[in-house]
Amino acid sequence: MSGVAPPVWIGTVAIVAAVLQLRCAWGLPRRSAMQNGIAWALILAGAVLALVGDGAWGLAVASLGGMAIAALLIAYAGWTSPRGKARASDRRAHMLSEKGEPRHLGRRLLTLLLTVPLGLAASLIAALGVRALASMAGWHDADGNAMTLLLLPIFWSVLIFWLLMRPGRREQFTWLAVPAATGLGLIWIGGAL
Amino acid sequence: MTIALSKDSVQRALSAHAAIGLLASALLYLICLTGTVVVFYQEWQRIEQPDAPEMASIAPDAVQRAVGAVLATEKGKAATTHLYVHMPVEGLPRTTITTDHQAMHVDANGHIAGPEENAWSEFLLHVHYTLNIPGLVGMTIVGIFGVMILALSLSGLIAHPRIFRDAFRLRARDNHGVGLADWHNRLSVWTLPFSLAIALTGSMIGLGVIGANGLAAAFYKNDVEAAYSPIFGEEAEPDARPAPLANVAAPLAWIAQNHPELRPTYLILHDPGTRGQHVQLIAEHPRRLIYGETYEFGADGRYHGKVGLSDGHLGQQIAASTYKLHFGNYGGLPVKLAYVVFGLALTVVVATGTSIWLGKRERRGLHHPRLRSLWDAVLWGVPLALTMTFLARVLAGNTVPLIAIFWLLLALVVLAAAFRPQPRPQRLLQGLLVVSLLASPIAMLLS
Numbered sequence: 272m273s274g275v276a277p278p279v280w281i282g283t284v285a286i287v288a289a290v291l292q293l294r295c296a297w298g299l300p301r302r303s304a305m306q307n308g309i310a311w312a313l314i315l316a317g318a319v320l321a322l323v324g325d326g327a328w329g330l331a332v333a334s335l336g337g338m339a340i341a342a343l344l345i346a347y348a349g350w351t352s353p354r355g356k357a358r359a360s361d362r363r364a365h366m367l368s369e370k371g372e373p374r375h376l377g378r379r380l381l382t383l384l385l386t387v388p389l390g391l392a393a394s395l396i397a398a399l400g401v402r403a404l405a406s407m408a409g410w411h412d413a414d415g416n417a418m419t420l421l422l423l424p425i426f427w428s429v430l431i432f433w434l435l436m437r438p439g440r441r442e443q444f445t446w447l448a449v450p451a452a453t454g455l456g457l458i459w460i461g462g463a464l
Numbered sequence: 465m466t467i468a469l470s471k472d473s474v475q476r477a478l479s480a481h482a483a484i485g486l487l488a489s490a491l492l493y494l495i496c497l498t499g500t501v502v503v504f505y506q507e508w509q510r511i512e513q514p515d516a517p518e519m520a521s522i523a524p525d526a527v528q529r530a531v532g533a534v535l536a537t538e539k540g541k542a543a544t545t546h547l548y549v550h551m552p553v554e555g556l557p558r559t560t561i562t563t564d565h566q567a568m569h570v571d572a573n574g575h576i577a578g579p580e581e582n583a584w585s586e587f588l589l590h591v592h593y594t595l596n597i598p599g600l601v602g603m604t605i606v607g608i609f610g611v612m613i614l615a616l617s618l619s620g621l622i623a624h625p626r627i628f629r630d631a632f633r634l635r636a637r638d639n640h641g642v643g644l645a646d647w648h649n650r651l652s653v654w655t656l657p658f659s660l661a662i663a664l665t666g667s668m669i670g671l672g673v674i675g676a677n678g679l680a681a682a683f684y685k686n687d688v689e690a691a692y693s694p695i696f697g698e699e700a701e702p703d704a705r706p707a708p709l710a711n712v713a714a715p716l717a718w719i720a721q722n723h724p725e726l727r728p729t730y731l732i733l734h735d736p737g738t739r740g741q742h743v744q745l746i747a748e749h750p751r752r753l754i755y756g757e758t759y760e761f762g763a764d765g766r767y768h769g770k771v772g773l774s775d776g777h778l779g780q781q782i783a784a785s786t787y788k789l790h791f792g793n794y795g796g797l798p799v800k801l802a803y804v805v806f807g808l809a810l811t812v813v814v815a816t817g818t819s820i821w822l823g824k825r826e827r828r829g830l831h832h833p834r835l836r837s838l839w840d841a842v843l844w845g846v847p848l849a850l851t852m853t854f855l856a857r858v859l860a861g862n863t864v865p866l867i868a869i870f871w872l873l874l875a876l877v878v879l880a881a882a883f884r885p886q887p888r889p890q891r892l893l894q895g896l897l898v899v900s901l902l903a904s905p906i907a908m909l910l911s
Binding site for chain 2: 274275276293294297298325326327328329331332334335337338339341342344345348349350352353354355357358359360382383387391395396398399402403406411412413414415416417418419420421423424425427428429431432435436438458463
């Protein structure tokens, strides 16, 4: 950690101060846009300073500082919290059937098929489509290929979530088909097919 | 902050969160726990083999001698295609030469000191990286679990609209599920930047094969190497005709003279002893997330150029930054300690998720003693089996079958919990874990 640029230290201090400010702001009886704003502005300023100081490395180090102070605040909250009588949630997650309900195994398996293998395929095609678009825009292969590797898990995780949020099968198939068809179209326009 | 979402959206997000979490929880827990422990990969190697020679640096000529000496021991074997020299670095100040056949420590003078014995560290790394599944399948599966963490983070935020507002509230002492839920929600909020970074980099690494094959199929006529080469550089054409051993000292001397601020971490000699041989020197750049820059040299030691991971295309720099960001080896001990704390927090988040779900069902009168016991078996059986492999390594030596011990022991614990769910195995497994943890340092001292 020797030779760390001063903006990284200042950025880390700003992010730590931002977490402390959030602690104060979120502890207020009423929400204060100004108090919250100060905290988020400090986070932004700290991140920019860390980035300017030592690039992605600086940002990674500064964000660890913010998480560390938050961990300490949480540990303090846990240590000092009295034994409460609050009732725990029993919200249904609808993951397993309740007593007497059918298991819907076929339905569950189809959801798994849609979200995992088909979701992966659709995400990959969509990521490759963006790669084709980048290539048409004159991006170097290194940038386009790295972007594809980055986009694949992002697209897939968002697609899994989004498919599970859709109420009907038709909607789910539509949301699978849209990125896949768009990706295929872009790859075709880009001349790779 | 309260995010305004419809009740229906929140309920659907909760269902999605539970569905992904429950499907992935057991292996995700194993991956998170081993990932936390393997942060100290370098330190574990030093613990495993404390008497290996250590040095702050090694002279280029000594490296040349060592490479020659190691290759001389392989006469009569199939020719090594890649020879790696691990250079002494702060976390692991050892020089180790790895070929296709063996891994040997060398001393500061370039003399062979003995074989590398780090079976447990390697086992631990491979459980995390591949779940001990050979080939690229295991790595891809682990990558899929990285995607699951990303999807869980997203669904978790939507399923808990007050999650930021309550971010500093931890009712640690509340019973009946409140404390458990608070631990789960608080730790997940405050480790969110860490979790997203770990999951995204992990899934990029793990799913890299799928992405690269897709790129190859769409744009490179199924040539996977061609998809990687714009980022990491091209492999030179091999020429198997014999030639004198390449000059590996000159690249080290070159980097010391021209870039004294850089720290060589690996020297790679491709196809040693052939006309096609060439040298790559990977050097760490201070205060950068990239794992290093690759400097290329000919067999005569002449500098040919660099790949561009440090200052080339942004895509190259991003791709080269995934590894350090994932493993936490970019800021010495303070960053490693932070990664252990946050990694442990992520492990607790995964562990408490399934426990919360089971607790909710029990509060609604739906008891699942077998599921509860199975979850106990995973929660406590995984660290127990890991500790037992460490004990086996310490007591029985470097050749002990660690993969078999780990998976058989874990399978035994899980099967026992499935066939005999009552009484819950939690207490027994916790007790065994404490005993094995206490026994580990004692066994090390005695061995």
